[in-house]
Every structure is written in C-alpha cells, then in structure tokens.
Amino acid sequence: MARMTQTTHPTRLERHTTAAGAEVAVLTVAHGTLNLFDRALFDAVIADITALVAAPPRAVLIRAEGKVVSGGVDVHLFDGLDAGQGAQLWQDLFAQIIHPLEALPCPVVFAAHGLTLTAAFEISLACDIVLAAPGAKFGLVETVVGLTPSMGGPQRLAERAGSGRARELVMTGDLYDAETLRSWGVVNAVHEDVDSAARALADRLADGPTRAHDATKQIIGAWRSGGVAHADSETPDVSGALFGTDDLKGAVRSFLTVGPGKASYTGR
Incomplete structure (x- = not known):
C-alpha cells in the first residue's frame, strides 16, 4: 500500500x-x-x-x-x-x-x-x-x-x-x-x-479452438460454483454445443484426413 x-x-x-x-x-x-x-x-x-x-x-x-x-x-x-x-x-x-x-x-x-x-x-x-x-x-x-x-x-x-x-x-x-x-x-x-x-x-x-476454451472455462466455473455434480450436469449442454461449431467439424475432418495436430481454427 x-x-x-x-x-x-x-x-x-x-x-x-x-x-x-x-x-x-x-x-x-x-x-x-x-x-x-x-x-x-x-x-x-x-x-x-x-x-x-x-x-x-x-x-x-x-x-x-x-x-x-x-x-x-x-x-x-x-x-x-x-x-x-x-x-x-x-x-x-x-x-x-x-x-x-x-x-x-x-x-x-x-x-x-x-x-x-x-x-x-x-x-x-x-x-x-x-x-x-x-x-x-x-x-x-x-x-x-x-x-x-x-x-x-x-x-x-x-x-x-x-x-x-x-x-x-x-x-x-x-x-x-x-x-x-x-x-x-x-x-x-x-x-x-x-x-x-x-x-x-x-x-x-x-490460434486454438476458442469455443472449446470457452467451454472449458464454463465447465470449471460450474465446478467452482457447485462442485463436481453441478459441473457434470452442465457439461453435456456446454460440450454438446461444440458439435455445432465450424472449428470442431473442421478439426474432426482434418484429424480423419491428415492426422492429429494439423487443424486450423477460426473461433467459430
């Protein structure tokens, strides 16, 4: 001070x-x-x-x-x-x-x-x-x-x-x-x-999967506010929403086509 x-x-x-x-x-x-x-x-x-x-x-x-x-x-x-x-x-x-x-x-x-x-x-x-x-x-x-x-x-x-x-x-x-x-x-x-x-x-x-990083923060935030059981209850919706993102869809296709670690992300 x-x-x-x-x-x-x-x-x-x-x-x-x-x-x-x-x-x-x-x-x-x-x-x-x-x-x-x-x-x-x-x-x-x-x-x-x-x-x-x-x-x-x-x-x-x-x-x-x-x-x-x-x-x-x-x-x-x-x-x-x-x-x-x-x-x-x-x-x-x-x-x-x-x-x-x-x-x-x-x-x-x-x-x-x-x-x-x-x-x-x-x-x-x-x-x-x-x-x-x-x-x-x-x-x-x-x-x-x-x-x-x-x-x-x-x-x-x-x-x-x-x-x-x-x-x-x-x-x-x-x-x-x-x-x-x-x-x-x-x-x-x-x-x-x-x-x-x-x-x-x-x-x-x-440069990474921004929407996935946000999901991680939300799940850990749920744990902080209500413990493991609360985080478990929130995870399906939070993580499930990622399957609607361009980043997950593109990264899955990249993994299956050229292998892991080669995907690029846009944050969408």
Missing part, C-alpha cells in the same frame, strides 16, 4: 493478429513508477475490460511496464469510507473487473515480471494462467491498513493453493517468490523472459 498522484493515461489496450489470423488483446498497465491502483487506474482497467467484453478477442494478455507490476493500491481510496461505502467499493470492483474478466469467452494470461501486490495480484488470480519471472514477488499486504483482500484474492488463492496456504499468505502479509507460488499451484510457470513467454502463449491459445 502506498500513496501516489498520477495524471498520464494509466493503461494501453492494443490488439494484434497472429500469423494464423487470430486476434489477441494486450492490456498493459503503465502508471508511473509503482503502477499504483488509484481511481484513475481502476477506471482505466474497468474501461478496458468493458471494451474486451463488448468485442472479445481470441486471447487476452495482461501485463505491466516498469520495474514492478504494481506496488499496490493508493490508500487515499480508503480514507474516510464508512462500512456501506466500503462494501459498495468491493461490489463495484467485483462487478466491473473480476467477474467480467473471468467470464471472457477466451483464455486470459497474466504476466508478472516483478513485484505484484494487492489489487494486481487479485486480478492475476482472476485470469486463467499466471506466468512469472524468477524475480517476481507476490503479496496481499492489506493487513498494513487493517484490511483483508476484498477483490477475491483469499478465495481464489484457496482454490489454487488450499485454504491453509491462503490464510498464511493473507494473515502474514509476507511476500512470496514466484517459485514458491509455482510449487503451490498459484503460478503456472516461471520463465526468465516472462513477457516473451506470455506473448507466445497468448498467441498460441488464440
């Missing part, structure tokens, strides 16, 4: 097309030395996610520029809030950032090249795949202002690493390195050049 004033535009949302013709969106945080989450950065991220929801690409990469991913949240946001206003703040951030990010119908990759604190860490946990550099460090340090992480961090940590690890990380407010979090299942992989690795992965996923 820290204090900061910033006037330049805090983010960039850029789109490019892979060699195979798939669109990838790259959301970059570039908000001063510490990339602090003040009102301007929150508003910019909300606007970017709104744009992604309105026109989804076939993969998204979230990254940051500068020495750190983020030094945390500008504590001015919390000054003077009463209980009702505090509850409304978190409701808005769930509704405008975390939930729509998780619901995007495509893979979402997060790249952490350095220190990743509080809101940035919680946003990473709403992504599908988290990649980190060896020197990256992560922390939910809200205890320094008498708060608990409230953008979904504790519960998503518990899902990935177990409830005991989640309580430890949140209650101690300590920093954890990338390799430790990889061993816990929070970080998916550690790469020396994490930005290049993340860009390559986003492009690779974008």
